[in-house]
Amino acid sequence: MQIWLFIFGLAIGSFLNVIAVRYNPEKFILNKKSLGGRSACPGCGNKLKWFELVPLLSFLFLLGRCRNCKQKISLEYPVVELISGLIFVFVPLYLFNLTAFKLLNLSPISHWSLVISFLLVFETLLLVSAIDIRIKIIPDEANIFLIILGVVIAVFASQEFGPVSGSFLGPYGALFGLRDILWLNRVIALLFGVVFYGLLILITKGRGMGMGDLKLTAALGVVFGWPDIVIITGLSFIIGSLFSLPGLLSKKKGLKSFLPFGPFIAMASLVVFFWGEEIMRFYFNLFRG
Numbered sequence: 001m002q003i004w005l006f007i008f009g010l011a012i013g014s015f016l017n018v019i020a021v022r023y024n025p026e027k028f029i030l031n032k033k034s035l036g037g038r039s040a041c042p043g044c045g046n047k048l049k050w051f052e053l054v055p056l057l058s059f060l061f062l063l064g065r066c067r068n069c070k071q072k073i074s075l076e077y078p079v080v081e082l083i084s085g086l087i088f089v090f091v092p093l094y095l096f097n098l099t100a101f102k103l104l105n106l107s108p109i110s111h112w113s114l115v116i117s118f119l120l121v122f123e124t125l126l127l128v129s130a131i132d133i134r135i136k137i138i139p140d141e142a143n144i145f146l147i148i149l150g151v152v153i154a155v156f157a158s159q160e161f162g163p164v165s166g167s168f169l170g171p172y173g174a175l176f177g178l179r180d181i182l183w184l185n186r187v188i189a190l191l192f193g194v195v196f197y198g199l200l201i202l203i204t205k206g207r208g209m210g211m212g213d214l215k216l217t218a219a220l221g222v223v224f225g226w227p228d229i230v231i232i233t234g235l236s237f238i239i240g241s242l243f244s245l246p247g248l249l250s251k252k253k254g255l256k257s258f259l260p261f262g263p264f265i266a267m268a269s270l271v272v273f274f275w276g277e278e279i280m281r282f283y284f285n286l287f288r289g
Contacts, residue, residue: 013081013126029141055081084123118153122269128216138210167179191218194218197214217265224273
């Protein structure tokens with residue numbers, strides 16, 4: 001089963017690459033141009049044959065170069081495909097064994113709805129990351145879609161929402177409060193993203209963060225709720241710092257160098273999804289000596 005999910009995920013990753021490459025900010029993310037037409041080498045324009053379009057394997061077979069002009073193929077293509085494949089394997093596997101949501105108490109319909117919804121969440125974040133890296137833009141329609149998925153997730157997981165359940169931080173989520181009313185929890189999480197990034201944008205006059213980061217974090221607030229979104233936000237800055245540090249130390253990049261932040265928010269969301277409770281446990285154990 002996992003093998004087939006991985007293969008399907010690779011194919012979806014290949015499709016996401018096509019959308020990211022063809023994305024036009026002035027048009028809807030899914031349009032006739034982005035969905036139609038054969039793929040071609042960005043260097044020589046040569047139309048690709050079917051054996052050049054096999055996810056992951058074609059990149060390895062062609063040694064990372066175009067068969068026609070020998071130009072290097074961006075590593076983004078196999079990386080996105082591989083991440084997508086892994087998402088399709090490990091997200092369902094994790095959710096079927098998740099104790100934070102106590103999914104064994106959910107109906108099969110609710111269970112599968114959550115699995116599909118979170119698959120769509122992380123595939124959307126993968127697409128957002130690919131687009132943000134390419135042109136430093138986070139599409140509004142992607143954020144709207146994440147909000148819709150967040151509402152769906154909240155509806156199907158509502159029976160498991162409580163002080164010590166329904167959070168990827170496990171029982172540590174109760175320490176932050178606001179675990180009594182589900183929809184209030186989601187609204188506060190959304191507002192946290194708006195206020196936090198709004199203040200950053202105001203303080204830095206738009207040089208530090210963009211409105212896309214604000215909208216993405218607000219949307220993820222609806223998906224993950226409070227206080228998960230707080231940990232996602234803090235972790236995204238830590239991950240961003242780790243990626244920026246080598247450039248700063250080598251003096252190749254200054255502090256003012258613009259670094260797309262969407263991928264770091266996406267990474268932090270994935271980390272909290274899989275290891276949120278473990279991170280909180282590790283943090284509090286530091287104070288126990």
